[in-house]
Amino acid sequence: xxxxxxxxxxxxxxxxxxxxxxxxxxxxxxxxxxxxxxxxxxxxxxxxxxxxxxxxxxxxxxxxxxxxxxxxxxxxxxxxxxxxxxxxxxxxxxxxxxxxxxxxxxxxxxxxxxxxxxxxxxxxxxxxxxxxxxxxxxxxxxxxxxxxxxxxxxxxxxxxxxxxxxxxxxxxxxxxxxxxxxxxxxxxxxxxxxxxxxxxxxxxxxxxxxxxxxxxxxxxxxxxxxxxxxxxxxxxxxxxxxxxxxxxxxxxxxxxxxxxxxxxxxxxxxxxxxxxxxxxxxxxxxxxxxxxxxxxxxxxxxxxxxxxxxxxxxxxxxxxxxxxxxxxxxxxxxxxxxxx
Ligand code: FES
Numbered sequence: 001x002x003x004x005x006x007x008x009x010x011x012x013x014x015x016x017x018x019x020x021x022x023x024x025x026x027x028x029x030x031x032x033x034x035x036x037x038x039x040x041x042x043x044x045x046x047x048x049x050x051x052x053x054x055x056x057x058x059x060x061x062x063x064x065x066x067x068x069x070x071x072x073x074x075x076x077x078x079x080x081x082x083x084x085x086x087x088x089x090x091x092x093x094x095x096x097x098x099x100x101x102x103x104x105x106x107x108x109x110x111x112x113x114x115x116x117x118x119x120x121x122x123x124x125x126x127x128x129x130x131x132x133x134x135x136x137x138x139x140x141x142x143x144x145x146x147x148x149x150x151x152x153x154x155x156x157x158x159x160x161x162x163x164x165x166x167x168x169x170x171x172x173x174x175x176x177x178x179x180x181x182x183x184x185x186x187x188x189x190x191x192x193x194x195x196x197x198x199x200x201x202x203x204x205x206x207x208x209x210x211x212x213x214x215x216x217x218x219x220x221x222x223x224x225x226x227x228x229x230x231x232x233x234x235x236x237x238x239x240x241x242x243x244x245x246x247x248x249x250x251x252x253x254x255x256x257x258x259x260x261x262x263x264x265x266x267x268x269x270x271x272x273x274x275x276x277x278x279x280x281x282x283x284x285x286x287x288x289x290x291x292x293x294x295x296x297x298x299x300x301x302x303x304x305x306x307x308x309x310x311x312x313x314x315x316x317x318x319x320x321x322x323x324x325x326x327x328x329x330x331x332x333x334x335x336x337x338x339x340x
Contacts, residue, residue: 028117030066033087035111040171041094042140043106044079046087050114054085060148061124061215061241064088065291067116070104073277075291077124077217077241079174080147083154091173093140099272123295124241126151130213133160134205136226138218142166142173144241145217153183164189165200165222196221202229209233217241223312242292242312256330260284260340261303275325275336284340286325293327300324301339306331 034046049055060082063075076090094106109115124144126133133152135145142164152160166172168191178187190200199222206214206229214237216226223240230238253271258278260267269278276298279286289297293311302323308331311324323336330336 030064030088030115030117032109032111032113032115035109038091039173039175042091042171042173043094044089044091044173045105045109046089047115048087055088057085058082058088058120059122060126060151061144062120062122062147063124063144063290064090064120065118065289066105067118068101068104069108070100072099072101072104073118073280073291074101074105075289077144078147079143080150082147082151091140091143093173099274119289121289121295123290124215124217124239126215127213127237127239128155128158130211130237131158132210132212133158134212134214135160135162136165136202136205136214136216136218136222137163138165138216138222139167139171140173141216141218141222141242143217145215146174146178148215149181149183149186153181153186160186162187163200163202163205165218166191167194199225202226206230206233209237211237213237213239215239215241240294240312242294253329254333256333257335258330259335259337261337262340266335269329274327275323275329275338279325279340286340288326291326293324296324298324298326303337303339305336306334307336 029050030047031050032045033048036044038044058078060080063077065073065075067073076092079089079091092102092105095102126148135148137145145162149160149162152158164172164178164187169175172189175189178184178189181187192198202225209232214226214230214233216223223242255268255270258267258269258275267278267282269275276286276288276291286300287297289295293313296313300323302321307319307323308329309319310327313324314322
């Protein structure tokens with residue numbers, strides 16, 4: 001499969017990643033060619049164009065947004081290989097305590113089904129001005145970093161090391177691929193057995209800043225840890241992606257109302273839905289991309305109300321006047337008034 005693309009074409013593709021967007025290649029449906037369990041509670045979906053055409057080119061770190069059978073919009077990183085054009089692959093972890101998107105996709109979608117694709121983007125691109133890369137993955141956060149590792153392994157001028165953190169071997173997506181890869185010496189896998197005290201100590205990796213760029217995707221705890229340990233690095237060298245961290249705490253959600261300032265409309269936001277999803281259902285257009293509180297697209301003015309900010313974007317001084325409607329909610333079920 002690697003042989004169908006030349007190194008130079010792949011390098012050119014990777015080097016244009018900052019301008020990458022699926023918007024240039026609209027696609028509204030994908031057919032599930034293969035659905036395959038690859039680890040405990042993790043399923044890989046192989047997606048193809050229903051008409052059999054090549055899919056748009058993409059770059060490592062890219063994600064697509066899909067509509068699940070239950071009506072949830074979810075973003076999933078493409079796993080690679082980046083040079084394959086006949087299919088895309090995503091890996092989904094079934095989270096029984098989540099908001100229902102992963103359960104809907106895994107339980108409700110079978111091979112041969114067609115999924116609605118709502119878009120895609122790359123908010124987590126590799127920086128190929130650098131030639132050293134530290135990739136840190138936690139759990140299902142391996143997906144974009146596996147794509148990055150596959151691409152970097154094809155580029156002789158680039159060096160990388162991929163750190164994979166997971167509970168155990170059974171819960172590690174792509175473990176056999178990582179163990180068999182020609183670049184397996186560039187991979188370290190660490191299992192903590194579910195005991196946070198046994199987490200991989202990344203301080204030896206991050207203690208001394210270098211020219212490397214650091215990419216991290218995984219649970220909130222891992223990202224917080226990497227953020228803390230890399231505070232003395234140049235900020236532009238540290239990159240995060242999270243489609244799962246912001247779902248924590250959803251089991252404790254309460255319903256609440258939002259009032260739209262311009263029209264006075266009142267919308268109810270049930271526990272299992274985000275403000276963004278409710279706005280979308282009501283026909284209120286709000287920009288969005290990651291839907292995980294990391295990209296900044298859905299920043300909305302806040303007129304009144306107390307907000308539980310769950311995003312990773314807003315600065316403390318911005319939080320009294322703005323809300324990221326994809327993840328943040330009202331405190332104690334109080335009404336929020338939005339500048340919409
Ligand atoms: S859509 Fe990205 S922060 Fe809300």
